[in-house]
Amino acid sequence: MTTPPQNVQSALASLRERWGGAAPRWGGEVEGALAVAPRPSPASDPEGLPGGPGVLPASDRAISTGFQALDAILGLGGLPRAATTALHGDGTSGKTTLALQAVAGAQAAGGIAAYLDLAGSLDPVEAAARGVQLDWLVVLTPDSLDEALAMAAMLLQDRTVDLLLLDMQSRLSGGARISTSSLAERFGRLAALARRAGVQLIVLEPPSLPSAMASALTQVAALRLELSRRAWIRLGRDVVGQRTEVRVARDRFGPPGRAAELRILYAEGGLRDACLARRDLLRETAPGAGRLTIAGGSGVAPLGGVAPLTGVAPLGGVAPPGGYRPSVPISAARPAPPHPPAITPVPDDATSPSPLAPPSPSTGSQQGFRAIRGGADRPGRQAVGGRPGPGCEPPGARAGSSAGDAARGGS
Amino acid sequence: MPLGAAHRLAPEALFLDPDHVADAEALKAALDRLAGFSPGVAAETDAASPGFGRVEVHLDGLQRLWGPEPLLVRRMGEALAGILPGPPLAGIGGTRFAAAVAAALAGKAAALTTPSGAASGTASGAASGDVALHAVEPGTDAAFLAPLPAAMLSRDPEVRARLDRFGLRVIGQVAELPRSAVVARFGPEGERLHARARGEETDPFRPYRAPERLTLALPLDPPVSDVEGLRFVLHRLASAFGDQLETRGAATARARLTLELDRSFSAVDVPPSITIDQPLPEPTSEGLAIERLLIARLETSLPRAPVARVELELGDVAPAAGTQLSLFTPQTGRTGRLGWQLARLGLRFGEERVGWMELEDSEATLAEARWRWRRGPGTTPRVPGRGTPVAPGRIPSAASPAPRRGTATSMGRPGSRS
Amino acid sequence: MTRLLREHPSIDVELGSSGEPVAFRWNGRRELIEVCNRWRVEESWWSQPIARDYFKVAGGSWLALLYLDRVDGIWHLERLYD
Numbered sequence: 001m002t003t004p005p006q007n008v009q010s011a012l013a014s015l016r017e018r019w020g021g022a023a024p025r026w027g028g029e030v031e032g033a034l035a036v037a038p039r040p041s042p043a044s045d046p047e048g049l050p051g052g053p054g055v056l057p058a059s060d061r062a063i064s065t066g067f068q069a070l071d072a073i074l075g076l077g078g079l080p081r082a083a084t085t086a087l088h089g090d091g092t093s094g095k096t097t098l099a100l101q102a103v104a105g106a107q108a109a110g111g112i113a114a115y116l117d118l119a120g121s122l123d124p125v126e127a128a129a130r131g132v133q134l135d136w137l138v139v140l141t142p143d144s145l146d147e148a149l150a151m152a153a154m155l156l157q158d159r160t161v162d163l164l165l166l167d168m169q170s171r172l173s174g175g176a177r178i179s180t181s182s183l184a185e186r187f188g189r190l191a192a193l194a195r196r197a198g199v200q201l202i203v204l205e206p207p208s209l210p211s212a213m214a215s216a217l218t219q220v221a222a223l224r225l226e227l228s229r230r231a232w233i234r235l236g237r238d239v240v241g242q243r244t245e246v247r248v249a250r251d252r253f254g255p256p257g258r259a260a261e262l263r264i265l266y267a268e269g270g271l272r273d274a275c276l277a278r279r280d281l282l283r284e285t286a287p288g289a290g291r292l293t294i295a296g297g298s299g300v301a302p303l304g305g306v307a308p309l310t311g312v313a314p315l316g317g318v319a320p321p322g323g324y325r326p327s328v329p330i331s332a333a334r335p336a337p338p339h340p341p342a343i344t345p346v347p348d349d350a351t352s353p354s355p356l357a358p359p360s361p362s363t364g365s366q367q368g369f370r371a372i373r374g375g376a377d378r379p380g381r382q383a384v385g386g387r388p389g390p391g392c393e394p395p396g397a398r399a400g401s402s403a404g405d406a407a408r409g410g411s
Numbered sequence: 412m413p414l415g416a417a418h419r420l421a422p423e424a425l426f427l428d429p430d431h432v433a434d435a436e437a438l439k440a441a442l443d444r445l446a447g448f449s450p451g452v453a454a455e456t457d458a459a460s461p462g463f464g465r466v467e468v469h470l471d472g473l474q475r476l477w478g479p480e481p482l483l484v485r486r487m488g489e490a491l492a493g494i495l496p497g498p499p500l501a502g503i504g505g506t507r508f509a510a511a512v513a514a515a516l517a518g519k520a521a522a523l524t525t526p527s528g529a530a531s532g533t534a535s536g537a538a539s540g541d542v543a544l545h546a547v548e549p550g551t552d553a554a555f556l557a558p559l560p561a562a563m564l565s566r567d568p569e570v571r572a573r574l575d576r577f578g579l580r581v582i583g584q585v586a587e588l589p590r591s592a593v594v595a596r597f598g599p600e601g602e603r604l605h606a607r608a609r610g611e612e613t614d615p616f617r618p619y620r621a622p623e624r625l626t627l628a629l630p631l632d633p634p635v636s637d638v639e640g641l642r643f644v645l646h647r648l649a650s651a652f653g654d655q656l657e658t659r660g661a662a663t664a665r666a667r668l669t670l671e672l673d674r675s676f677s678a679v680d681v682p683p684s685i686t687i688d689q690p691l692p693e694p695t696s697e698g699l700a701i702e703r704l705l706i707a708r709l710e711t712s713l714p715r716a717p718v719a720r721v722e723l724e725l726g727d728v729a730p731a732a733g734t735q736l737s738l739f740t741p742q743t744g745r746t747g748r749l750g751w752q753l754a755r756l757g758l759r760f761g762e763e764r765v766g767w768m769e770l771e772d773s774e775a776t777l778a779e780a781r782w783r784w785r786r787g788p789g790t791t792p793r794v795p796g797r798g799t800p801v802a803p804g805r806i807p808s809a810a811s812p813a814p815r816r817g818t819a820t821s822m823g824r825p826g827s828r829s
Numbered sequence: 830m831t832r833l834l835r836e837h838p839s840i841d842v843e844l845g846s847s848g849e850p851v852a853f854r855w856n857g858r859r860e861l862i863e864v865c866n867r868w869r870v871e872e873s874w875w876s877q878p879i880a881r882d883y884f885k886v887a888g889g890s891w892l893a894l895l896y897l898d899r900v901d902g903i904w905h906l907e908r909l910y911d
Binding site: 107128150 | 745760
Binding site for chain 3: 089090091092093094095096097100119120121122123125126127130207232234237238239242264266
């Protein structure tokens with residue numbers, strides 16, 4: 001591939017700065033009429049955007065977690081191979097994201113992974129968006145924890161996989177009864193098997209684990225991480241990610257007690273994902289129950305107003321075959337905030353929590369929803385870096401604008 | 412089409428139930444007969460498959476032996492006369508797809524015979540003897556296919572509907588599109604559609620070989636009751652087979668274990684024998700792997716009486732095919748071993764518990780429509796880059812004229828679609 | 830990363846005065862929630878209609894995706910973010 005002239009290089013550089021991955025490239029860099037934006041390099045996206053950090057270098061002894069801040073505080077610089085790692089966290093804490101990124105990392109290093117999906121909740125589309133290669137991910141769906149452990153033992157004995165992920169969240173019920181003593185013993189044997197077989201074993205603990213079980217897992221695990229969500233990351237009203245603190249509860253290869261903060265963003269496909277790269281548009285709010293209200297605006301006719309929402313006015317139009325209805329803005333009066341609400345940008349510093357702006361008190365009005373067009377529940381796809389898509393403007397900047405917003409999201 | 416609809420369309424017709432066994436036997440006899448003309452004969456032998464009834468014969472280099480192609484086709488038709496229920500339809504083309512389409516059109520073309528049996532013109536039909544023949548001139552496969560309906564490119568109704576939605580009515584329109592555009596709209600299948608439309612070969616020619624069966628049996632005196640004893644006997648039989656297969660460079664894809672039981676002191680309802688049919692995850696010559704799988708299967712349901720005789724039969728024995736490992740996918744070389752372990756897991760816990768997930772339509776609106784399971788006996792990873800295996804002697808692209816490959820012959824009633 | 834609950838379990842949802850979910854109960858636990866996004870999906874209206882109102886909700890423990898099946902009026906839990 002020939003090098004372009006200097007003036008062309010400058011022009012391309014300024015276009016790239018403006019349009020990011022969608023900018024034209026010098027011939028030979030991109031092939032075909034259907035080229036898509038290349039994956040963001042790990043250096044530019046060290047944190048949890050889908051696309052997978054699996055290309056981060058793995059050492060002989062550890063697999064990168066995909067988060068540089070987390071790798072930095074682990075003794076081996078990643079999750080240890082040939083050892084057991086336990087991930088503990090309550091609810092939406094990011095442990096599944098972390099586990100799947102480890103799977104992607106192991107596969108990128110040439111490994112085959114097995115997923116014991118006790119919870120029956122693996123989403124292959126999301127996994128693929130995180131960099132997991134489905135062709136090299138065996139999925140087993142045990143009926144019970146006993147069956148899961150037996151399957152795990154068989155896989156470890158035969159050494160045909162390099163990473164085994166045991167998702168113990170047991171239908172995500174916090175009240176599952178687990179027999180502790182025999183279970184602890186079996187876990188000990190599994191961990192020993194994994195060590196001997198050279199297989200990386202990752203265990204996702206259920207949110208509420210009996211203490212005896214937790215202590216048993218802590219003893220057998222070479223590495224135990226505790227994840228807790230510190231804040232939601234919002235794009236307008238929508239929650240598009242979270243800030244999670246990861247604390248090293250135990251590390252056989254390094255000092256425990258260290259902590260790191262991770263930013264995990266949920267890309268859901270569509271043009272709106274471009275906004276995720278714009279930190280000035282994102283803000284953090286404290287997690288927890290309660291309603292978020294935006295200051296200003298008069299009341300809006302609620303959609304339906306009668307539970308359940310069967311009385312919602314149709315959004316107009318006849319659904320085209322095979323697709324969902326295109327949406328138009330709800331013609332009911334929508335609040336026009338007098339000034340844009342204060343936006344707290346998400347800081348770059350990964351360790352200090354951001355000051356959280358308390359929500360403004362509600363005047364009892366309801367936030368009108370902007371009816372949306374675009375993929376509902378799209379799988380995570382590559383965010384086109386750098387280019388602002390529609391819907392990226394700060395909340396309130398487009399008050400009263402008409403339809404045509406292809407992004408999903410409330411204002 | 413439901414039988415009732417067929418009756419309404421043709422009220423005077425007589426509809427017979429299919430006899431798959433007889434059909435399969437007739438096809439094998441036809442293959443054996445055609446093997447006398449050419450070393451390269453291939454056919455779908457599964458009577459339930461939609462491709463059943465089509466036989467492909469490699470014609471390259473046979474003209475010096477048998478004469479012009481129409482004459483050769485007539486001789487084949489004469490050889491098949493007593494085997495098939497009716498005269499076949501024949502097509503000659505540069506690719507397997509073109510030949511199959513030519514055979515389908517042969518039934519529609521007027522039957523014309525010439526004294527010499529030579530093909531009359533570029534793409535006209537000619538009958539050689541009783542065989543209706545349609546021959547495509549060398550190098551003109553794309554032009555021959557261009558005006559034909561695009562729906563002929565695939566049997567999949569979904570693909571046909573998509574072709575129609577995109578306004579692609581004839582094959583020539585598909586051929587004119589950029590390959591990347593077709594792949595973008597149809598996924599991996601688009602690559603095959605585009606290649607077919609352009610007169611390029613898509614799949615390698617795999618000659619038919621009659622499968623062998625190997626059998627070894629061992630009487631047990633005294634009869635054996637426990638699994639360990641059976642394991643010992645099975646080990647001897649499987650090892651002997653493994654050595655033989657390896658020496659011959661062959662591999663087997665099925666194992667059948669028959670245990671004859673000694674019912675002298677057993678309950679009345681104990682059967683005289685137990686038979687276990689076990690498909691293997693992949694063709695193998697490893698006796699140990701076969702033994703472990705069969706033992707795993709036995710352990711799920713042990714015989715209720717001592718075993719007096721053990722017979723092990725290996726079916727579908729064929730030359731072991733060499734596989735081209737991808738240099739860029741390190742996991743590829745381990746798929747065989749993984750497949751065996753997954754087979755054992757499936758036997759122990761249930762085949763529905765083990766499998767792979769694959770994306771179907773990641774853009775579907777509903778989450779449940781975006782992916783599907785791939786489960787079943789002997790599931791193995793779908794090896795990236797192995798979707799279309801590279802076989803030696805692959806037909807070159809249509810940029811250079813493709814040599815003639817063979818004849819597609821339809822069995823059965825004239826005019827039946829292949 | 831989201832967990833897709835492949836069986837879409839049905840859940841009990843409490844609605845507020847505006848008709849929006851304010852809490853849901855699942856597996857014996859009640860979770861107060863706030864709706865942060867919603868959209869509608871309608872498909873196959875000519876054959877087997879699918880009509881769902883999706884709600885992305887944030888609660889104390891979970892960020893989740895619920896939907897109301899407008900055909901039978903039952904609420905389901907589809908996803909949990911983790």
